[in-house]
Amino acid sequence: MYRRSFALVAALAAVLVLVPAALAARVHVRVEGKTQTIFGSTEPTLNVKANALDALDAASLAGEFYYHVAPTAFGPYVDQIGRYPALPGSPNGWVFKVNGIVPPVGADQVTVKDGDTVLWYWATFTGAAGPLTLEVETSIVRGKRCFFATGRNDAGRASRVRGVVFTLNSRRVGSRSGVLCTRLGRYAVRVAKAGAIRSRTYSGR
Known part of the structure; x- marks a missing residue:
């Protein structure tokens, strides 16, 4: 009897632990x-x-x-x-x-x-709007892997950003145009600019 009750309590406790994670x-x-x-x-x-x-x-x-x-x-x-x-x-x-x-x-x-x-x-904050949040976009152009810096405002609207610094596999590369093209390969890339929020790390080919 006691063994059965203990098993029931243990099962109930397990359910209670799993419910928050499921929700x-x-x-x-x-x-x-x-x-x-x-x-x-x-x-x-x-x-x-x-x-x-x-x-x-x-x-x-x-x-x-x-x-x-x-x-x-x-x-x-x-x-x-x-x-x-x-x-x-x-x-x-x-x-x-x-x-x-x-x-x-x-x-x-x-x-x-x-x-x-x-x-x-x-x-x-230097005005009514907050800083741009930077993002890295990528595509293949003429056989090269190109990365593009974009920025989103508070409303989520995106625009191209110039005068940025890319971090390409730990190597910092400045770009006046906001574009960086390199040979095909696997890269971890971030972009930064003074007064803007750093991008997440793009990782892939």
């Missing part, structure tokens, strides 16, 4: 700091409970970095990630995008679903 969304997460990537340059997939704030929490657990949330009249506010706090009255702070777009509400109000991409980043 979690599988979300790509990246955190870009002031001077370097804090977590997920390749945007790995994590189990995220419900929203964009939970995505930061999942990344914090996976990457073992500190973050702080302050309660405000408008809801929870992320005022520090890693070593950099957002100081009151400063034009700098922590912002997030979901699928390339800055939502008009707080991170706890943005529900995420399987396949979404959440980016948290340190931003400096």
Whole structure:
């Protein structure tokens, strides 16, 4: 009798452990700091409970970095990630995008679903709009592998970006045109520009 009851309790406990993971969304997460990537340059997939704030929490657990949330009249506010706090009255702070777009509400109000991409980043605001988020696009042109730098604004609209620095397999290459062409092969590529958010790492042929 006791053995049967113990087995039942153990089975129930296993179900309770598995339910949260089953209900979690599988979300790509990246955190870009002031001077370097804090977590997920390749945007790995994590189990995220419900929203964009939970995505930061999942990344914090996976990457073992500190973050702080302050309660405000408008809801929870992320005022520090890693070593950099957002100081009151400063034009700098922590912002997030979901699928390339800055939502008009707080991170706890943005529900995420399987396949979404959440980016948290340190931003400096010099006007009404935030910094561009860079991306690497690629195609084969005349037998060469070419990489193109693009940037997305807060609304997610993309445009070509000039005057960038590509990191091509750990080698830094400046490009005034925002285009870099090289021989065919396997590459890990990122693009950066002063005042913009670094791209994720493109990896492939």
